[in-house]
Amino acid sequence: AQKITQTQPGMFVQEKEAVTLDCTYDTSDQSYGLFWYKQPSSGEMIFLIYQGSYDEQNATEGRYSLNFQKARKSANLVISASQLGDSAMYFCAMRGGGFKTIFGAGTRLFVKA
């Protein structure tokens, strides 16, 4: 069975500092993909970053990077230089066999001025 775990219900970070949001996963699939989405208070789901299970390099997209540790089954999101607009819910997700995708419970990030 596939599972995504986000253990941090809420996180605080000072503006301009970096923050790491944790995500661990479990799957028996050899090929899978990991995603992070942002959900601001307005409710839309915004794609941030993707990492394939066979990708050797950690994915980066601007201020976002994904710290992929395959042996530990972790896919942590790192946000550098936090901004007030980063305050939102962040969801880790995994695509297993086919394109069935499961989401974690989410982490609410608060950026302090």
Added chain:
Amino acid sequence: DAGVIQSPRHEVTEMGQEVTLRCKPISGHDYLFWYRQTMMRGLELLIYFNNNVPIDDSGMPEDRFSAKMPNASFSTLKIQPSEPRDSAVYFCASKAGGRETQYFGPGTRLLVL
């Protein structure tokens, strides 16, 4: 380019009524996903289509739920009869074949009284 379009954005109905949610995927995308988001269960995949064909409907909660995709630019999710526990935000997402990223619509907020 237009993103995923969902209608209505808000729906309030009474228990027992039929509810139809609509989705127009991004042009050229051949995968379409329906998700439900609740506080208790988080984000759950209900069903997804590839080239208008349902591929995995294992997330559809019960027979009261049905989804169709009559053509590449339109899908519906129907609940009949609706119950208060169906109250949730329903998201539609689409992606292109050969790509991983799912793009979400703005969601339909459903309240069943």
